[in-house]
Amino acid sequence: MTRFAIPVAIFVALLVLLGIGLKLDPREVPSPLIGKAAPHFELPELHQAAKTFSERDMLGKVWVLNVWASWCVSCREEHPVLLDLAAKGEVPIYGLNYKDRREDGLAWLKGMGDPYKLSIFDFDGRVGIDYGVYGVPETYVIDKSGVIRYKRIGPLTPEIVKEKVLPLVRELGRA
């Protein structure tokens, strides 16, 4: 007789699953790079094309890598948050100008303000692909040994900076 109860049991499990599902974002692709070494790159800088920058230059320091572009609408939302974060001076922010034109990127920073210590210029998006970038903006927190510790997909908000980024940066700084 208990076999009649099997459908109800399965149904209840289904309801629970769907209920949890309402809080999740099916579009978000979590990064498999968390806990792994930041992929190597050597790219020219946006402001000074003759100079190059590599993630190895940042070994020994905790830093934030922010992927942005002048054609990206959400980057405008996030920009004030980045400027604030840069002003705090707790962690250096480096920009990855993704699939952009040099003049456009420079003009954008000039108009909106530049929170970055420097920006690197990823013209064809290859480095972006290495970092698993699929939607701009994206932000990474990288520790002293060059391991990616956190990735934010989408624009940064003051809450995320306060609750996730800054505490992590402080913790990594102590290590």
Added chain:
Amino acid sequence: MIPEIGQLALALALCLALAQGLLGFVGAARGEPTWMAATRPAARGQFAFVAIAFACLTASFVSNDFTVGYVASNSNSALPLQYRIAGVWGGHEGSMLLWVLMLSVWTFGVTLFSRHLPQEMVARVLGVMGLVSVGFLLFILFTSNPFLRLFPAPPDGRDLNPLLQDPGMVMHPPMLYMGYVGFSIAFAFAVAALLSGRLDAAWARWSRPWTTAAWCFLTVGIALGSGWAYYELGWGGWWFWDPVENASFMPWLTGTALIHSLAVTEKRGAFRSWTVLLAILAFALSLLGTFLVRSGVLTSVHAFATDPTRGIFILALLALVIGGSLLLYVWRAPKVGLGGGFEPVSRESLLLLNNVIFASAAGSVLLGTLYPLALDASGLGKISVGPPYFETVFVPLTAPALFLMGVGPLARWKKASLPDLAWRLRWALAASVVAALALPFAMGRWGALVALGLLLAVWVAASGFVQLYEKVRNAAGGASAWTRLSSVPRATYGMLLAHFGVAVFVVGVTLVKGYETEKDVRMEPGDTVEVGGYTFRFDGVRDVTGPNYVAGRAQIPVTRNGRLVTTLYPEKRFYRVQNTTMTEAAIDTGLTRDLYVSLGDSVSDTAWVVRVYHKPFVDWIWGGCLLMALGGALAASDRRYRLAARRPREEYAVAAAR
């Protein structure tokens, strides 16, 4: 004024639906004839007011009333009239109203065609449908109101999504919803049967035509969606195992199991609790589909603008309706009884096997669709489950059903003999084997999968002929062939036609997947390309203007052996308002093949990338679906349902208490 009338009409419909629900349930439970009798007018009133509300929304669209927010989001003054009407169901709110309209249409149908049913049953059925209506009307009024005004009103609307500006898309949602919603009747009958404790052959006979009709609509709806994707999306694909496609396929699979199960319950009184469960599950999957499209839980091309509040509401509705009916099932199903006994080899057991196959198929589709969500919810990572999975799993699972289709209708009820069946089917088997071995060569080359597909399809068709032959041979002896053919019940023709439709469908799928060819070429004016024995010449692209778009239209004459077959005009359209580009493929439809040309990008001032396909027998896919639906329609309109409708009700009072 009109939108406000619409909103008021919805509120009135809600009151009437509530009355219908309460009167039906309480009236039947207490045996009050006046209350039960009142459910019919209440149901009709609900239909009238929902229809008024729908008419008001349509009027707002047709008159370009952009003060209504929903109209502004889904229409535009440059939109042609037929698409302004289709725009009514182009977005979430309007499509929910269409859903409720369909529900009230079916409800109205039940009030018309249920004279011969016992009053208590009708009251309960209408009661259940009334309460479902209440749930959805509340959903619309509280979370998805299409009549909300927008201040300040925009000067023009945001236009209907260009993908939806197409005849196929106009018909697809109404047909699909008629199907989805139609299963609520089977559901209502099941709940009514559980409540009354009366679950017998008569109940199955009442329920069957409604269920079959709903199944027909769903078949047509799914076929339209698939056909539309084929000619509209420019890639020649017709099924993507997208979550929302799966959401329509699962009720179809369960519905197919249900109509077969009802056949057994009607003929032999067996499978009662299984049939009731299938009826509940079919509607549950319809509701689940509604949930998946509108809650944002899964990504899909079909997903409407999502909102977690709406998701929670539908989930609650799902919990109440299905949870409630499944609890009722736990309580009442054990008392339902077993029905007629049967041997391990008999028509009953073969149909039961069919049920198991279709239920497992539906379960597998559900598993694949929800698995990524399950993993994500348990924090075990994010995966994707797509066509490669479904194709690997689904085809082997359902192939046995094709084999059973040949054997089942010939097997005797209660006890059948395998050797006897094998003997009667010997020619059908021979024909299928010959077809499997020989036909692929006619198409060009032999392949194992193609051979298997053809084997099963010809098996189904050939055994169908055997079934017809036997029926005619055993009919009123001595009479002319015509008399004998017309003595075969319409329902049998329905079954034969529907099964034949399945064979046609399988042939289409097998041959197109096995033998389609394509070429992706760069063409200058005057260049030619040869595909599938046809020569396509590119004559260049000229600019054309449509009602709400501008386009580049290519001219491509097609010749075969030097003779002109047709001229194709694929386009690349740019819709001004929504700022989107769309490819409009050009297709030459034929019985044995489609020629499909799609324009890529322009690579220079004169040269374009052109994609040319030769797709053999692809239209048999939708032709098969159409035959299935026709078969279902024949079966649903069988004499015995119409005769029973004329019989007086009193006779059934004799066997009432059990």
Added chain:
Amino acid sequence: MPRPLALLLLVLLSAPIAAKEAAPAAADPVLEKRVMTLAEELRCLVCQNQTLAESNAPLAEDLRNQVREKMRQGRSDKEVVDFLVERYGDFVLYRPPLKTTTVLLWFGPPMLLAVGFAVLLRRVRRRRQADDTGTTDADRRRAAELLAGGEPR
């Protein structure tokens, strides 16, 4: 220039260009087929409901280029897939890999069928002798009446 000469030039210049067989859009059609066959099993991360082969998103084009390049360099299909999974995770695969977390997914359907079949066998065997059609005495009387020559129904 004199009229007849101009006319002659006009006629010569507007003569139809010899029609030729169109060249494949891709530089290497065989490689392209291999790229597209693999791309059809991969998911576009931007328009998440299209395969990498169909999608027009810029990232999809970039990724197709990467796949093409790697294949041209001689990498196997598996190596290309590993390259993408390393960066984007299993999400990018439309055919879920067989891992401990997906065992239930891949073996679920045949298990469902097997369980259903087993339950069916058990029920059919148990029911072999059952004849619970529930005919009541009233029904038997009615049947007797009909058999004795009552009205056909």
